[in-house]
Amino acid sequence: MTFGDHIREVREQRRRESTAFSVRQVAQRIEVEPAYLSKIERNLVPPPSERTIRRLAEELHEDPDVLLAMAGKVSLDLQEIIRRRPRRFAELLRQLREAPDPALSRLVREVRDGDW
Amino acid sequence: MIELNRETLRFRFPEVHSEANCSIEFQRTLRIPDDNNSHPLPPGLGTFPLLHVDDFADRLPADWSRHGGVFMPMYQAEALWILFSGGYPMAVKVAAGKIDAISGLPFRNELTAKPQDYAVLPDQPWLDGFCVQEGLIRQFVAMPLGQGYTAEEQITGVAEHGGLQLVVYPMKAAEYERRLRPGEAGVAYADYGVAPQAVADMGLAPGGLMRQQIYEDEHGLDAWEQDVRSRCFVHLLNSATFRQVTGAAPPHEPPTADDYDRCGLPWFDYYDGDRETLAGAKPLARLDSVAARKVKEGEEPRTDDGGRPKQPRRILKLVPDRNLVREGCF
Structure with missing residues (x-):
């Protein structure tokens, strides 16, 4: 579509x-x-x-x-993220190309809880 | 687990139930007059930016790294309210400077039923301040630590923690399935080089009085999955130093309540008459508001501490619904 x-x-x-x-x-x-x-x-x-x-x-x-x-576009904020560390993000995206959704959701960065 | 998705903290407990998730945002708002009259709910003026402490650890106090969590910029004397979203029932503890904002007692990780020291989602759509009396809260207002204004300093005499602390507990999956699952029997829910020590820590002080109910837990303590919780320390960074730490501009200062009201923009009243509400916490009722403390210290209150003689021009009444809108614009 x-x-x-x-x-x-x-x-x-x-x-x-x-x-x-x-x-x-x-x-x-x-x-x-x-x-x-x-x-x-x-x-x-x-x-x-x-x-x-x-x-x-x-x-x-x-x-x-x-x-x-x-629309065949990548948002400006995502472009900026990739531009800042192109090699790492290119590598990461290629490695994750075939990863299933549950595996991707486990990659989400968590807010770290510390000692308080 | 907690994710930071742009300006929203998303709490998820997939190990408890696939639907066990909720979101928490911090809304910018007007500072209501601190004049001991009770005021309606002010609007949301957009969300505060939230950033990982770990991303700026070299420019923030060492204690902040130890605490982990996130931080957000606030101007001195700026107010906030907390927006809760999500349909799965959660018990949420909110503390300011490790003083429980609902019971007024020192913070503990665990849930306590008597006095109740947590809000119940989704019944409670938002929390604007310290629960001082049945149906009344004192607005959360950011003040520098060390000047005696914060709830923490007034209760403990020490300026140690600052910030906001959140702990979220999901409802047990079996309870959810049995009593609350929507559609089934049960209740329908509707590079910048700042030395870390130069960063001034802030805490939350009690501001003006506002009409808001904190609802009693109708499910009981046993309904909550108390072995599973997620905690987040939300540090408050003075907006004056936000650019030095992050390189980004802080949000502009919010308008005053007078300016807002003069433009004919709405305030809000929200009342769910079908629910039992908490009586308010004695330790919190005894606190001096920011304006009262300034008077005691012999200082001049801010011009917007003095109150307004008139009632707000427009008050919209909101009824319980899953999609409550309390947006303001200016």
Whole structure:
């Protein structure tokens, strides 16, 4: 499914619950022209900027990282993380490419509890 | 286990139940007038940034490394409230400077039923301060350690710990399945070069009075998985030194309550009449608020310590719901 198809599907789903999710109203809230949002949904233009994708994610209660990935983008904060230690993160990501989800969730950094 | 996900502490207990998780955030807010009148709940003005102590250990006091946990920037006399989210029942202990914010007793890791020294999630959506009386709290206000304002110093006479301490206990899985699982029978829940010693530690002092109920535990002590807990020490770094330690700018100073109210923005009242509430802790009721202490010390209170003659212009009444919104904007 393309980025545009997904946005359209999610927005339409929400519009069935509330008219506040018409193309016009959503476009207004994320500060783009309704015609532009309509073109995005019909895959007539490439996916929008990261800023607009983040606004769409917030508006449609979607995960911004997932939407960015569907748009073929990597968020600026993730790019910055990789740029700071490119070798280590490249190595890490390649090693984890095939790791199952439970293994990935065990890699999450924990907040350390100390002596108090 | 506890993860720091951007500005949210996520507590998970997969060893107890796959759904056993909750989130805790620290909300920036207005400092309510410290005038001994009770005020409605102030809004959330966004979350405080949270950072791992370990990432800045060389620029922070050695004690902070020993404690572990996270830190966040607060301006002197800035207020906060704690936002709890999640549907799985949890017992949460909150202490300031290792003084329990609910019972007023010295902090211990374990849960105590009498007096109850923990809040019960998801019934308790937030905690704004020290529980001083039934239905009344004194707002959490950041003050430097060593000047006698914090609850810790007023109760113990010593400025030793500062910060906030959290301990979370999940409900036993069997209890959850039997009584509370949503949809089944039971209750429906709706490089910067700062010398470490230059970093001023802060603690939480009691500020103005606010209307907030702390709910009694309806499940009983046996409902909680007391062999499993997660603890987090949340250090408070004076915003004036935040940039020197982290290189990042601290959030801007919050507006005053007067400024906020003048703009016609809302305050909040939240009341769940169906639940029993705690009576308030005597040791906490005896504490001097920041303004009262300043008067005793012969200092001038801050201009926003003096109170406002008028009631807030807009008060929104909130009812128990799983998706409570208490957002402010300014």
